[in-house]
Amino acid sequence: MAVRDIRISNEEGSGPNPEAPAPPSALPATKCRSLPVFPDSCLNRYSITKRGRELLRGIAIGTGVSTGTVCKAGSLEEAQTCPDHCVLVCSDTGPDWLPVLERAHAVVTEHGTRTSHTAIACRELDIPAIVNAGKAMTELRDGGAATVSCSEGDVGFVYEGVAEVQVTEINPASIPITRTRIMLNLANPATALRWQGLPADGIGLARMEFLVRNLIGVHPMALLYPERMTDREERKRISELTSDWQDPGTYFTETLAQGIAQLAASQYPKPVTIRTSDFKTNEQVKLIGGRDFEPLEANPMLGWRGASRYYSAEFREAFALECQAIRTARDDIGMDNLRIMIPFCRTPEEADKVLEELSANGLVRGKRGLAVYMTAEVPANIELADEFSERFDGFSIGTNDLTQLTFGVDRDSERLSELFNDHHEAIKRMIARLIDTSHRHGRAIGLCGQAPSDHPEFAAFLVNCGIDFLSVSPDSFLRVKEQVAQAESAGAAP
Template identity: 55%
Template sequence: MMPQSANVIWLDEAGRTDVPRVGGKNASLGEMINTLGAKGISVPMGFATTSAAYWWFLQANDLESAIRVAIGHYVDGNVSLAETGRAVRSLVLKASWPDELAMEIASFYRTLCENSGKEDVAVRSSATAEDLPDASFAGQQETYLNVRGERELLAACKRCFASLFTDRAISYRQVKGFDHMKVALSIGVQPMVRADRGGSGVMFSIDTETGFNKVAVINAAWGLGENVVQGAVDPDEYVVFKPLLSDVALSPIIEKRLGGKEIKMIYQEGEAKTRNVPTSKIERSSFVLDDEDILTLGRWAVVIEEHYGCPMDIEWAKDGDTGGLFVVQARPETVQVGRDLSVLKSYEIRSRGAVLAKGLSIGDSVITGRVCLIESPEQIEDFVDGSILVTGTTDPDWVPIMKRAIGIITDHGGRTSHAAIVSRELGLPAIVGSHDATQRLHSEQEITLSCAEGDEGFIYEGAAEYDVKEVSLRNLPETETQILLNLANPSAAFRWWQIPADGVGLARMEFVISNHIKVHPMALVEFDRVQDDDTRRKIESLTSGYGDKTEYFVDKLSRGLARLAAVVHPKPVIVRMSDFKTNEYAGLLGGETFEPEEENPMIGFRGASRYYSPSYRAGFALECRAIERLRNTLGFDNVVVMIPFCRSVAEADRVLSVMAENGLERGVDDLRVYVMCEIPSNVILAKDFASRFDGFSIGSNDLTQLTLGIDRDSDLLSDLFDEQDEAVKWMISNVIQEAHLAGAKVGLCGQAPSDHPEFAGFLVDQGIDTISVTPDSFLAVKREVAAAERAHSESAA
């Protein structure tokens, strides 16, 4: 034990209220060591210099007045930011340590080495105006890794003091209104976690783009974490559903995205303590974390968030020698926490040019503008204000340029990279990890940057036309009729979490298959039958890393549907089993080998008839395996299965039998099975169908088509296609009555209420249980239903 000191303390002597003494970073580390260690969270023990030590260092070298004068010249506009920062840092670096302070730091270091058995330490800066709820100061001060020996330690500590006056730190404090001479710097010293032999990264306890608060997002790369923070690598990304993490029998990892991870940072001897080296092919094709590590970090995110009472930004590391996981930093998330959740803003692109590049979307807006391609922050004078900044990657030196941009595009980086963090804080849309935007775009080129289409961001040629909608979620009326959402795109699902929907009435499996899986399921079951060499290569590439190609389908489908189910959990989510037509199935990779040509696919080999057919039964088995995993392994037992285009009662029996053979038996584990009502036979024999299914979902598009005998895609007959035709309304009215008599629920998931909110009034009058609509029409339909219910109640009275 060391004697009590005002200048150097052990981290466990600090807590969350000690920001003025040891800065935000060290206060948080001390808080976690003291309070969360008992809950299983591992934080490396260490020591910290205090703000008193910083002021002592400045006073001993008579630096305060000199720094104040230099900053004053900058504030008055007499010298540039670069000149000021350079001058102040030089003053600090040339200063000498007070002997007593130097000896005290060295003594703590020796004790730390004895206790940990390690001489290599990480030396981190922790400012007293850092990691506050409204100011993150992300990456502003320096960290020095792999520091060994007392001389190197003192030199690194002095460089940390100097980093309080980097150009970006001075500029940030000026913008935020902090007095430069009232901010002190503490230094945290901890034993090195051998992440150079393992991995590291960043974790947010909410979705960073939408503010969805039920997930934790984890980024991971091989080696030290600086590459992830700086955006120098494209990391793995894992998304964990927090409400289900408490059940150890479940594995609620709803997304695993493999990153490129082209380089990793490791330790080296010499003046430069770290260096980047290329990763191996195995490392690039492998996930940094296994499922157990992902779940552990997810649980830690929940514990840390609950303790601090706010969303958190957490840095973690995995020791390659021991396999141990550690939290090395935790700070409040500063962007989404200030968002107005009562207002929903959405962007819809009406027309656009060709796709020039893609990457990860940061934010949820759309902008158009001209490119300004800059290779380094030294070219700051070349940047044109109001342009879209395009570059390889960014670090804190880029902040002065980023503040002058309207949008940002980088070749490298993930959602927790510097470019992503700063873009959010500045309120700028950004696309990171585009891989080759600097090669595909050029200065003065007009482009559209779209972050409004889900996790993937798109760069379009020219100025796109788009609409912006902003609606208030305040004072929504209550309705007895439940209003649900139609969802299809897992990547965009989190955008709608603020909508107070009663569930998801239609989750389209086809979108996940066509956009995320891309391969015909039978081409995975019977890969040997696929003869086209190019198709085989594409399938081999997509399924790389899966020993069994069918596992690729089950894994991708279950996780894709999980993102849809997560948005409204624990409310019900009705997942429709695949309802491609044969020409659509044929468009999947390998599909032509397995699909017949039909004259009229719309009423051909589709829906239920496929599920028990020898030509697709094995493919349907994969769909069932995915649903079983979604419900029982990932934990989303709020999922209801729905069978489309079921033509007869006999067919219903055959499908239910095949489902049971594949682990999905109605009533077992509370599994509910619905049937689409889209064929006149479903209405005529509603009582019989109701004895086999738990509910009906009226597909008004197909029901209209088959009731009126009109091809819904025919331009020639488009004026006759009317979901409000009296014959269609008779069908809807009758199935509702028959279903209710049989004790079955009835909903409608067609397009009519979205396009014609007044149609909702008719449905209310008929006593429908649920109406499922597109997210953009939810509010209008909700209000229309409320009005219809009031009118219905008044007329009944």
């Protein structure tokens, strides 16, 4: 191992010391830094060598370390006034907080779980976060310097002041090759090119709803039928957003197509899987114009979401806009590495309706190499895997919904978090059966989620079962790749 000791203050920036010798290409390099943020965290390992006193702890999201000035926000409006590169501290976040999260160096919330919105969004954005951090709003001092560390295992820590961190930089050439394909969960076009240096096998999960929320921010039906909107100010905002476009629908499809194409281009020609929108009603309603087109549901998690929207009279036209955006990215821009994944498809009959809608909108399974996958996240998907295999080209297991529906546990419930076990024997048996059925039908099958990263024994189990691919957040890529390589070398995989 080559060692470089570099002291960099916040004012000096984060560039390398030109006098330091470069390490051999096959070896990692270690150096000490004192700076606000560590870039490309998925290729770094961190250990804190000097720190202030511990202020708080909670559930670590990611593996990075960041420092900044604490900015406490009691509401979204207050958070919008926080400066760039701060340590954002709040009770919790929601989908409409994304623009604020993008500007933060780190996030600390009092509530949340590993599967909550804050956790998912911060993984997507590669921002270190600590959720379920108790009394963060009262324990942390507004305006004070703090270090957020997610580099010490499952528990994340907030330390007083700016810590010194030893960074072990991993050369991509030293990352092991595996039979099991390791892909990335990405949905932010602005940062997609950042991960080109990773030896990933493509993108296994790009969430359409992330793109719609972040790039467009408007309910698609409000764009098609602005006259149905009751809020005059929201109609005005839509008019301003779409003023330079031929019509509001074109604004949606062209903007979305460009975002999808950026993601696909970042990995071309490797496959990139775009999952069609899986907004719940309580999420759709937060888009501009959403209140005029969404019903009020007692339990949105089990309500009108995923596949059930695509063929319904109230949303069919909106889904057509999504399809047009995908078709533009594939056919007009040339990103033929795109494949589609359908979420929350409850029955084979529903699958038939969705495939009909895709075909009606120019996305025919098998035509020009278009593959259509489905997420396996409802227990019925496993029980009827033979029937679903006749309709789809592959499966991607969604452990969050599969776990909550198997155990009847709300995945966002802090009170029941100990019962939410995505690597429980019950889940493993279901996964093993699905892998076996998929392979009997010649279908590819993978898993998108954090469980293989958080639990090495679960990664080994999946390899033993012969899973074809895993898709993880960039910060988990290296860890999962190594765990899979170890399992395969131990004879776990054929």
